[in-house]
Amino acid sequence: MTNLPSNLLKDDVCLDCYRWERDPEWLGILEHNHSFYHYNDFLKDYLARYKYRGDYALAQAFSQTIKTYLAEAEYDLIIPIPLSDERLYERGFNQSTALLEEAEVRPSHILTRWHSEKQSKKTRSERLLQEQGFRLEESDVKGKIILLFDDIYTTGTTLRQAANLLRDAGADTVSSLTLARG
Template sequence: MIINYCLVCFAEIIPQIGWTALFSKEEEVTVCWSCREKFSIIVGETCRTCDRPLEQIEPQFKLHDQCLDCVRWEEDPHWAETLEKNYSIVMYNDFAKEVMAQFKYRGDYVLGHVFASFMKKKLAAIPFDKIVPIPLSAERLYERGFNQSEAFIRACGFEPSDLFTRIHTEKQSKKSRSERIHLEQVFRIKEPIPNQNILLIDDIYTTGSTLRHAAKCLKEAGADSVSSLTFARG
């Protein structure tokens, strides 16, 4: 797909001219520099489990290289060692929220290529055997017309593995952290997956509940390890 305009603001993208542009194959540019700079890229030291920037956490809410949320997850024997690591690209600021809403709720499917342009480099550094989207309920899929996590995977050049289904339909965004943690299992595995390193893909990491429910389901089905990559960190 050849693009010469920003998929977010529709401004013309002016190619950079120089030796690199002349003698090497540049990555396809899908977003202008003005829009790119509005995303808050995660840099520096982060929580070793959830990728939340440690500099944004007050001292009383972190322990060494972990945020207290992740410490609490790992102290719970039901959830300990379920999700090995979450990787995120940007913080969920107002701009990321607006672009994500345009993608998910207003059906601007092509924006998947914008998210993919950030995610490809991170994906190249994460080892996995299967790349798996977080499934939507049938109702949510009907409303949106597509699964945003599958769109990310395909825009990054991979084929998503369909390993499990969603059996709970309530929106978790409406629930408190405690309600999310104690919610009954929301996924059902389709078949055993022994000796596999799984990478889950989702749009946003908030409390980590959805990803841990999915990871637990996969671990119980035989997966060796489960990590996740989300575009944004809430």
């Protein structure tokens, strides 16, 4: 986790993660999340240029940070959160995959995603209520330590849905790494 203001923490855990872990349905699904940065106005503008205006080169700014963290992390597979085919066509690239590739990391593409309304257009409540949007391609994750990677952690729903699918398929642990925490 990134350094969040104390009003966003409870027992040294972000309030969002604290709430998730109190729900028996989601308890222990996602081991933990680490975010490098707080999603402030500067980062919001920067990532909008990167994701929505196709300024792919901006991914380079984060490559050393990601590379350094992953050199110390324990994982068998690192899986970027996928985009639906429609969203991938719109953007021309998956922002999470590109961030990993700029850090010279070879991700595993074993999750696919169904098309739905853009996450950025949904309210917090709508995000929390969304149904499972992922499918696991044929891959043996049984007993493996999985690290999910995404650009922004907003509500945790996307990461927890992916983690739930992987845990159901036998993954030993699933944690996540995100560039920013909203």
